[in-house]
Structure formats: structure tokens, C-alpha cells
Amino acid sequence: MQSSFLIRLKALIHKEAIQLLRAKSSLAIGLLLPIILILLFGYGLSFDLSNGRVAVVIEQPSPQTQQIVAGMQGSPYLTVQQFFAMPEAITAIKNDEVDAILVIPANFEAEQLQGRGKLQLLSNGRSTSIASSMQSYVSGAISNTLNLQVERQNSTATQATVSIEQRMWFNESANSTWFLVPGLIVLVLTLIGAFLTGLLIAREREQGTLEALFVTPVRPLELVIAKLTPYLVIGLIDIVVCLIASSLLFEVPMRSSMLSILSACFLYLLVSLLLGLTISGFAQNQFQASQIALLASFMPAMMLSGFVFDIRNLPFVIQIVSQILPATHFMSLIKTLFLGGDDWKLWFKECSILMLYVIVLMFAACKSLKKQLR
The missing domain is CATH 3.40.1710.10 (abc type-2 transporter like domain)
Incomplete structure (x- = not known):
């Protein structure tokens, strides 16, 4: 009896090991996620100022x-x-x-x-x-x-x-809330943007409804715009809620014009939504899409964008990586707009970078929704 138990157990373990090796996303999460987290927290968590x-x-x-x-x-x-x-x-x-x-x-x-x-x-x-x-x-x-x-x-x-x-x-009362709240807006827009659309295509692919669209004359660009629009409205409502909370609840000053703040927030929201849609388009299932969205958007935005820790304290290679992130550019811009006032030179620079991300991610999202079955 004991030998038959061991034989069954060995067979089950062998089956699960084969399934794990075939599930590339689970294997990558199990092996790479700890490495990514230890590097992010090890290099990112530093309150020291070295320069x-x-x-x-x-x-x-x-x-x-x-x-x-x-x-x-x-x-x-x-x-x-x-x-x-x-x-x-x-x-x-x-x-x-x-x-x-x-x-x-x-x-x-x-x-x-x-x-x-x-x-x-x-x-x-x-x-x-x-x-x-x-x-x-x-x-x-x-x-x-x-x-x-x-x-x-x-x-x-x-x-x-x-x-x-x-x-x-720019912060006469030395209130850390004035510094943190604008950064929280970046994290909120990153989270809701990437995760709202991050599961959208993957869910339809699992349910089989995406294939039904492939037999219609709809084009990828039309599909991307149609899927973005409702979530863009939700994101705009979230932006207004965040700004009202910043002003009324936390009493953070907004020293720049509302036009510059809203336009910057809108561009970054569009970047986040398109990033999530692109991830969902290339992902095989909802689990994979959610994990990629977490690792590609929220975690880097929190650790490497200058939200709490000075980017200059990071190793040079990590500093280069942080400059690739759209959250880094929006973080610098939104803090300046809130506490420093209108800086149109910085606004044009950072918004141009965000607009470039919009164009690249729009192309990538359309590419991921080409009419082909997987």
C-alpha cells in the first residue's frame, strides 16, 4: 500500500512539475519576481542623499x-x-x-x-x-x-x-503631505490605468468573445479607441476626485493653473490606459496580464519614479531605467506644478515625452489586436 502511494505521489509530482515548466508565466514569476523585488527595494529604498x-x-x-x-x-x-x-x-x-x-x-x-x-x-x-x-x-x-x-x-x-x-x-510648512500627495496621484493613475485595461483583452480572449470581433470589418485602431473611451471617462472622474481631495482634505497648494495640471494628468492617464491595453493584448490570460501589469507599471512607478526616494541615489544603470518610465517624467512635472507653479518649459518637455509614449503605445496596442487567432 505504501509503495502504491509513493508511485501515485511521484506521478502527480512529475505531472505538476511538467505543467509548471510549460507555464512560462508562472515559472518566470516564481524565479524572476524575487530577484526583481530585491533589486527594486535594495536599490530604491534609500533616504540618504549622496549628491x-x-x-x-x-x-x-x-x-x-x-x-x-x-x-x-x-x-x-x-x-x-x-x-x-x-x-x-x-x-x-x-x-x-x-x-x-x-x-x-x-x-x-x-x-x-x-x-x-x-x-x-x-x-x-x-x-x-x-x-x-x-x-x-x-x-x-x-x-x-x-x-x-x-x-x-x-x-x-x-x-x-x-x-x-x-x-x-515651495513647502514653507515643511509638511511631508505636500510632497507625498502629488506623488500619490501618479500612483493612483498608474494603478487604475494599467489594471482597468490590463485585463480587458485577456478576459475577452479567455471568454472567446474577442474572436467574434475578428469576423467583423472593425479595425484595430477603432477597437482600441472604443475600448479606451469608457475607461478614459472613469479615469477623468478619478483625476477630479484626486484633485478635490488634495485641495480640500489635505490642503496641498496648487500653485499652477488648472489647465496645466489637468492636461498633464490627462496625458499620463492615456499613457497608463494604453500600457494596460497593450499588456492585455499580448498576454495569454488574465493572470499573466495582471502580473505583467503589476511589474511593468505600479512597482516601477512606486520605487523608481522619485515618489519618495531621490533617483540620484540609485546606481547609474537604474537611473537610466527610471528615465525610461513615463511615471518618472509625470512625477517630476506634477510635483513642480503643485508646489512650484507654472513652469511651461518643463511642461512642454515632459508632456512631449508623454505624448511620444501615447503614440508608441497606441501603435503597440493596435499591433496586439491584429485579426489573428492564437
Whole structure:
């Protein structure tokens, strides 16, 4: 009896192993998903800032100011750019070229000798985690520089002779909700877009209703537009709900025009819906479509788009991958529109990229719906 049990068990295990090897999607998920997740979380989850960009505005150059700049340049966490006019530095921080501005006033050296030297640090509040790190790194670098000066001069003075006045631009209250909510809109549109249409074609293929369309004169482009339209209406309603919640519930400021925000959201929603439809068109079944949609849309959008973690902390290869994702471009744009106001140069750049994704994915979706049986 025991031998017959083992024989049956061996046969069943053999059958299941063969089925697993034939089910390429299940095999790929079982083997590749852990690798993908460990790489995403290992490289993506980092609150450290390894390359803080600070603009130093020197109103009147002096040996003292150059020592401060040299001290900051010696920090492995800071990249220093010198400016001699405040408008240039303001333009740089608005264009997200620097993360903070350190202002050294013209009378700094004289006031420091009197024990009341002051510096001003203006941080980019569009990312509260980066702003906090910048404040710590800049303060630490200046303190180390002043301590070295004290040791060289054999003086009893301390670094308390210089105070740093810290302010946060674009997020005056240093509220992390202001930073997170615009990013959540990206994740919501990614999730509903990819998953609403991600199962659409695969479900019809399993039910056998897709083949009925192949005998009609309908064209792939017409089929794509017809399937997108109802879900596009649902997505637009979701966009309005998200914007109302952002303003009324979370009190996140919208400093740009509603036209720029809505148009950007509409383009990204279209990208997400087309991505899901393309995945569904090429997938063999609903399970495969759902897994691919998760791995190709939501997970990368959450981990590699700059939602919480600074992309510059990622390895160079992963940074390149992040720039391929449409979510990365929309994330940068929507945060700027919410907190920084209208930046039409950035709007045209990122919306042009999103429009390119629309064209490519529209072609891919039509390709996946060619009239052929599988």
C-alpha cells in the first residue's frame, strides 16, 4: 500500500512539475519576481542623499567666504555651484538644478568678527527628505570649516559665532503631505490605468468573445479607441476626485493653473490606459496580464519614479531605467506644478515625452489586436 502511494505521489509530482515548466508565466514569476523585488527595494529604498546640489551666492568674495566654499566642496555629499547674483540661483532652484541656496551676505566677515555672523540657507521643499538632508549636510560642512579655522588661529571662539537661518521654499510648512500627495496621484493613475485595461483583452480572449470581433470589418485602431473611451471617462472622474481631495482634505497648494495640471494628468492617464491595453493584448490570460501589469507599471512607478526616494541615489544603470518610465517624467512635472507653479518649459518637455509614449503605445496596442487567432 505504501509503495502504491509513493508511485501515485511521484506521478502527480512529475505531472505538476511538467505543467509548471510549460507555464512560462508562472515559472518566470516564481524565479524572476524575487530577484526583481530585491533589486527594486535594495536599490530604491534609500533616504540618504549622496549628491546634494547647493548653490552658493557670494555677495562679496573674501578669504573667509572662499574657506566656507572650500569646506563645502570637501564634503563627499555636496556638489557646490558658485553664483554672484541671487536671480541666477533662484532660476536654478526653480528648474530643479540645485537642491538648496546658501546666501553669504556682503557684511558676513565683519559680522562674524563681532560674534554675530549670519548665513541663509534656502532649501527646495518639493522634497522634504532631500531638504532635511541638505540642511544637515550644509550645516555640518560649515561647522567643520569654522572649527578648523578656530584651531588654526588658536582662538577660543566657537562655531556659535555663525548662525544659519534656514528656510524652505515651495513647502514653507515643511509638511511631508505636500510632497507625498502629488506623488500619490501618479500612483493612483498608474494603478487604475494599467489594471482597468490590463485585463480587458485577456478576459475577452479567455471568454472567446474577442474572436467574434475578428469576423467583423472593425479595425484595430477603432477597437482600441472604443475600448479606451469608457475607461478614459472613469479615469477623468478619478483625476477630479484626486484633485478635490488634495485641495480640500489635505490642503496641498496648487500653485499652477488648472489647465496645466489637468492636461498633464490627462496625458499620463492615456499613457497608463494604453500600457494596460497593450499588456492585455499580448498576454495569454488574465493572470499573466495582471502580473505583467503589476511589474511593468505600479512597482516601477512606486520605487523608481522619485515618489519618495531621490533617483540620484540609485546606481547609474537604474537611473537610466527610471528615465525610461513615463511615471518618472509625470512625477517630476506634477510635483513642480503643485508646489512650484507654472513652469511651461518643463511642461512642454515632459508632456512631449508623454505624448511620444501615447503614440508608441497606441501603435503597440493596435499591433496586439491584429485579426489573428492564437
